[in-house]
Amino acid sequence: MTDAMFCFQCQEAAKGTGCTIKGVCGKDSELAALQDILLYMVKGVATLHLTARQNGLICEEAEMYIMNSLFATITNANFNKTVFYNRIREGLTWKTHIRQQLEEMGVDLNLSSLQHDAVTWYPRTDEDIASKWIKASVLATEQEDIRSLKELLTYGVKGMAAYAEHAAQLGYRDPEVHAFIDRALAATLEDQIAVDEWLSLIMTCGKYGVQVMSLLDQANTSTFGHPEITKVNIGVRQRPAILVSGHDLKDLEELLKQTEGTGIDVYTHSEMLPAHYYPAFKKYEHFVGNYGNAWWKQETELEMFNGPILFTTNCIVPTKKPYVNRMYTTGQAGYPGAVHIEERKAGEPKDFSMIIEHARRCEPPVQIEEGEIVGGFAHHTVLGLADQVLEAVQSGQIRKFFVMAGCDGRMKSREYYSDFAEQLPEDTVILTAGCAKYKYNKLPLGDIGGIPRILDAGQCNDSYSLAVIALKLKEALGLEDINELPISYNIAWYEQKAVIVLLALLHLGVKDIHLGPTLPAFLSPNVAKVLVEQFGIAGITTVEADMAAFLSHAEQ
Structure with a gap:
């Protein structure tokens, strides 16, 4: 794997141009390359699936693979290199599966769109995977303006995939959103698209951005009720506790159910704060309040929490501090050394027993502030x-x-x-x-x-x-x-x-x-x-x- 990298997808891009040695987010050059390579693989799968879609065949499992993989590559989501190697290999399975179905349907696999290297690439070893970085890199598109337009579209689609994933966890899907994701990813492999066409695609991405956020709003409010004006405690109680960070409300709900009556409190952190506004969560007496501030302060604040921390999505700050031994991840989040809570199986909830048992052995959190925060002014409340x-x-x-x-x-x-x-x-x-x-x-x-x-x-x-x-x-x-x-x-x-x-x-x-x-x-x-x-x-x-x-x- 090369020691070089290039990433400029987040606001902290080094020198305002791009990270070339190590990401300001904390990812090293190998992880950065693996994320690029996974995205390259996903573009190949999406191109094949777009052809299948155009011939009347839709594979929802392949759509989930594309969506979840995009989510895993957003900033501060997953730092576990093994996950990316495995996701790249999984992409080979989907390529093979979709190709076989296309062949059975009599679709011409010699179409020019299916001859791109991202579609035909089938690595056999980890070395084959690693060697693909130069071709998968952002810098592989040499023309600066086209590169810029491609990346703007790609990053919009990544954000779209994150919101679609949250909605999917609650049983809500929008086929049009997935169809656009296929179309957009396939377009990023094209070299003959005019600038005006790129701008049109990017504006269409905005259209589906509205659509996917509306879908997630419907999923959240149908499942948990409309947010209400709420005063959220920012102090602590003297009981063992679990801190939940990220955005996934279904994970939080399942954890609250499994901790009910255990003597363990649950607090939110950073982007999980708004969970307190939803009526469905107000019935849990052990859902105590919010601990700490925005994601970037976690290195000082999480150490003082004392109990285990569950990261349900992105906004992980790499650390060498002792609280890494209390870190758990789930969903698309990942971190080396953290215990990963596996996905739901056959409609069953996730099993949070390990983190609950860990919490029993911990001291209560140290209070770092006191008072209340008022929120809950979503559109239903304001209207x-x-x-x-x-x-x-x-x-x-x-x-x-x-x-x-x-x-x-x-x-x-x-x-x-x-x-x-x-x-x-x-x-x-x-x-x-x-x-x-x-x-x-x-x-x-x-x-x-x-x-x-x-x-x-x-x-x-x-x-x-x-x-x-x-x-x-x-x-x-x-x-x-x-x-x-x-x-x-x-x-x-x-x-x-x-x-x-x-x-x-x-x-x-x-x-x-x-x-x-x-x-x-x-x-x-x-x-x-x-x-x-x-x-x-x-x-x-x-x-x-x-x-x-x-x-x-x-x-x-």
Whole structure:
């Protein structure tokens, strides 16, 4: 395996251009290469499956393989190299299976689309796998602008796959989403697609981004109820406990059922905080509260928790600290040395007995803060307050909403978002979702006529709620264009789920989005220019300058 790497898929890309020695996220060159190679394999499987689909044959198991593999390659999800070798080998099985079915159907396997190396490649050994990196690398596409467009589409699809996976765990699928994933991945192997066609595909990706977030919203609310305004405790009790991080609500539900009556408490961490807003989880008396802050602080905070930590999805920070012996992973998450909780079998729940027994042997968590966080302002709740919100807007009590959704991160430049929130005029309201909220969700910003000035809709996928709120407000105010609303977008991004949220907003027609703390390294100057000219995408500058620009625009 080569010592070289190139990855620029997340906001922390080294020097703002790309990681070439070791990922800032913590992955080494071998892991980075394996992720590239798995993605190359997945593109081959997707191309074959697209041909099968076009001939009336759909294999849902192959769709699940594609979806899960994409999810495993997003930033901070899985650091276990063995998993990637196994997933690459599994891809060979799917290639063989789909080819056989196509042959039985009489489909011509000499089609030019099926002659790409990603489709015909059948490695026999680990050495064969490792040697494929140069061809699988991002840099294999030499033309910078085409590379940029391909990667923008690829990262959008990765985020889409993550949300589709969460919905699938709850029994919700959308065949159109899977069909687009096949189509998009197959397109990234093409060399003869014009720039306009790429831009059209990317906007279509945004369309399916809205669709998959709507699907996940339906899955979550149908299963767990509509989020309610909730005060979440951030202190601790003096009992052994398990900390649950990530995004997967079904994992949390099964753990809560299995820990009921055991004397073990359960806390959420980072993006799992919004679980407290759902009615289905309120019945568990041992579901105590939220521990800690955004994902990037886990190296200091998890050590003090004392009990085992369950990572259900991404946002793992590699560590050498002793709490690694208390780390458990499940789903698409993985980490060397952590115990992995296997998938459900034959409709049975996951078996969390090992982590429960581990918790029994642990001391209670150390309290690191006290108080409460208020959240639960998803679209159903906010629309229930529609008259109150509309009156506040029309009377001038609320001058402007600021959508400050997205991701948090460890770069010092992200303090901008705390300062921005703190300096907002008292007649403005923040709409948020995702872990970006940890930059300001504990600030005492008060309320406007009983409406809190920070309205937390939930996880990053709940950015869909913010779009629904905006569209309903547009309708209520009788406006023709969503951009006429008193709403500005100042969004922080980190990884690929933020990319699909951005593309979804662009599909809905939202313009003049400010994106930071830096624009994506995978946007070439020419592609960035197109986004600026067509959609008004902009970076951030200073709090004072950006605030003045946003508020000046509101007064025009």
